[in-house]
Amino acid sequence: MNNSHYTHLQNLITVADDGDWYKIGLGIFVAYCGFKYLQFVKTRAKLSHIPTLGSSSLIPSYFTAYKFFREGRDLISDGVQQFPGGIFKVPTFDGWQVIVHGHGMLEDLKKASEEDLSILEAFVDMIKSDYTMSPTMLRNPYHFNVVRTPLTRNVNARFDDVCDEVAVAFDECLPAHEDGEWYSPPNDSLDPLTMVQNIVVRATNRLLVGLPLCRNKDWCKLNVQFTVEVNRDSLLISLFPRFLHPIVGPLISTWKANMGRAMHHLAEVVRERIRMTEAGEERPNDGVTWLVDMNNQIGKEWQKGNNAVEDIVAKILNINFAAIHTTSNAFTHALYHLAAHPEVQPLLRKELEHVLFTSKEDGGEGLGWTKAGMVQLRVMDSFLKESQRFMNISTIAMARLAIRPYTFSNGVVIPPGTYVGYAAHAVHQDPEVYSQPQEFIPTRFSDMRAGEESIKHQTVTPTPEWLIFGVGKHACPGRFFAVNEIKSMLVYLVRNWDVRFDEGKNEGKDGIEWEGGYPKSREYMGNVVPNADVKLLFRKRKGLGSV
Numbered sequence: 001m002n003n004s005h006y007t008h009l010q011n012l013i014t015v016a017d018d019g020d021w022y023k024i025g026l027g028i029f030v031a032y033c034g035f036k037y038l039q040f041v042k043t044r045a046k047l048s049h050i051p052t053l054g055s056s057s058l059i060p061s062y063f064t065a066y067k068f069f070r071e072g073r074d075l076i077s078d079g080v081q082q083f084p085g086g087i088f089k090v091p092t093f094d095g096w097q098v099i100v101h102g103h104g105m106l107e108d109l110k111k112a113s114e115e116d117l118s119i120l121e122a123f124v125d126m127i128k129s130d131y132t133m134s135p136t137m138l139r140n141p142y143h144f145n146v147v148r149t150p151l152t153r154n155v156n157a158r159f160d161d162v163c164d165e166v167a168v169a170f171d172e173c174l175p176a177h178e179d180g181e182w183y184s185p186p187n188d189s190l191d192p193l194t195m196v197q198n199i200v201v202r203a204t205n206r207l208l209v210g211l212p213l214c215r216n217k218d219w220c221k222l223n224v225q226f227t228v229e230v231n232r233d234s235l236l237i238s239l240f241p242r243f244l245h246p247i248v249g250p251l252i253s254t255w256k257a258n259m260g261r262a263m264h265h266l267a268e269v270v271r272e273r274i275r276m277t278e279a280g281e282e283r284p285n286d287g288v289t290w291l292v293d294m295n296n297q298i299g300k301e302w303q304k305g306n307n308a309v310e311d312i313v314a315k316i317l318n319i320n321f322a323a324i325h326t327t328s329n330a331f332t333h334a335l336y337h338l339a340a341h342p343e344v345q346p347l348l349r350k351e352l353e354h355v356l357f358t359s360k361e362d363g364g365e366g367l368g369w370t371k372a373g374m375v376q377l378r379v380m381d382s383f384l385k386e387s388q389r390f391m392n393i394s395t396i397a398m399a400r401l402a403i404r405p406y407t408f409s410n411g412v413v414i415p416p417g418t419y420v421g422y423a424a425h426a427v428h429q430d431p432e433v434y435s436q437p438q439e440f441i442p443t444r445f446s447d448m449r450a451g452e453e454s455i456k457h458q459t460v461t462p463t464p465e466w467l468i469f470g471v472g473k474h475a476c477p478g479r480f481f482a483v484n485e486i487k488s489m490l491v492y493l494v495r496n497w498d499v500r501f502d503e504g505k506n507e508g509k510d511g512i513e514w515e516g517g518y519p520k521s522r523e524y525m526g527n528v529v530p531n532a533d534v535k536l537l538f539r540k541r542k543g544l545g546s547v
């Protein structure tokens with residue numbers, strides 16, 4: 001630092017020492033408000049041809065932005081009613097979100113090229129991945145190809161391992177109580193969502209990195225926390241004007257520390273796997289091997305050689321980012337639906353005993369705890385899909401960022417830099433699509449499937465009416481694994497335990513609101529998260545050993 005800089009700094013500190021910090025703070029605040037106002041006016045002008053949900057003025061728009069942040073499902077559903085034209089905009093804390101709905105608009109989103117409406121640039125900007133991850137994480141994301149092809153193909157081959165991990169992890173969280181009494185998980189502070197995350201992270205990593213790392217406590221904690229930290233850090237970064245992101249991003253982000261921990265656990269494994277690959281040796285059939293192969297096939301030069309180890313470790317973190325919280329939220333919603341609708345438990349049990357555990361000689365299908373068995377669990381599939389339809393993990397599907405001016409088929413143009421997404425929750429709650437949408441009907445989809453072999457109504461099949469995984473070329477490539485994993489967890493849970501809400505601890509507890517016997521979920525920017533303050537009770541089922 002040269003002398004004059006040093007003197008300025010000294011002056012600044014002296015001013016602050018004199019008790020004038022508030023002046024500096026006020027100055028920054030006024031500059032920030034001015035900047036935000038100009039940004040608001042500029043972006044509003046570019047989107048003035050698109051109707052606004054709520055007020056278009058700066059201060060009232062913050063109320064709508066807050067509502068979008070905390071109650072996005074209801075707000076967007078109101079917008080769909082209010083603007084039948086298929087497009088409207090909602091203010092956010094960071095600008096505007098354009099929402100589209102209706103069949104034609106969905107087709108447009110499906111068909112749009114990456115050069116027009118980009119999913120990758122939307123990811124990069126939303127989670128500020130240049131800072132919260134690494135600037136190269138989503139440039140040439142060959143790990144998406146790994147999820148789409150070798151991972152999905154190997155769900156069958158590795159299903160025994162995943163089930164084994166599910167059983168061991170569940171038994172650790174819910175040790176057997178032979179007395180048939182209802183009990184809380186031993187560590188009472190372990191809320192249901194955390195318990196589920198602990199199981200999901202292990203089952204997922206059994207597939208990705210195998211034993212023993214998938215049981216390493218620090219590895220599991222890192223991968224559960226990583227998503228939370230990325231979301232928190234990106235939110236904080238987005239509060240600053242864009243031109244400051246390169247400065248505040250690295251200061252706020254916890255990426256370096258997380259990557260250091262991940263390298264500590266995994267770098268040696270990856271290095272050894274690269275060596276085995278080069279030597280033509282037989283390798284474990286897991287995520288690390290698939291990534292090494294994919295890196296060799298379609299990795300760019302900067303992702304190979306000396307950079308390969310770091311690149312592959314980062315990709316494993318990113319797959320966990322996509323997998324753990326989505327799957328955990330979906331399973332926890334299902335768990336709460338089991339507790340809210342106890343009559344479903346014997347229904348699922350009856351089906352799984354028949355399909356999986358009763359031999360053909362005894363009139364069942366005898367498929368065992370296998371992937372083939374999961375496919376035949378139609379009532380379970382229907383229950384899971386209904387749970388997702390009802391709660392929605394995300395209010396908006398197919399979030400995209402316009403890269404250049406894009407014209408929808410109805411003639412409306414959005415300028416570059418616009419966020420656009422589809423009103424998925426509104427479809428899942430539309431009475432013209434689903435009769436009695438406000439009712440939780442566990443057999444809704446298995447009834448639709450009755451008598452037909454079609455895959456149309458299955459949870460894994462995206463359609464314009466079923467958007468949990470998106471639809472079209474970017475539909476979630478991890479959905480086959482996710483659904484099989486969730487079903488394997490449901491099989492183990494339902495066969496071994498009864499579950500109910502702990503009314504004594506839940507009733508009147510601050511932070512829990514009930515809606516039709518279900519604890520109201522929490523929403524953050526369109527993401528719907530199960531209420532983790534709820535307490536559950538479990539009862540080991542007598543006479544049934546582990547599956």
Ligand code: HEM
Binds near residue numbers: 143327398471
């Ligand atoms: C219940 C669990 C899950 C849900 C609800 C879910 C949902 C989604 C959604 C909505 C998208 C965006 C689709 C779009 O915008 O068009 C997506 C993308 C993605 N998901 Fe999932 N996901 C789940 C589990 C997983 C798992 C377990 C993995 C990995 C093993 C995974 C990996 C990915 C990847 C790599 C993408 C990016 C695809 C692309 O851009 O082409 N997801 N997921």
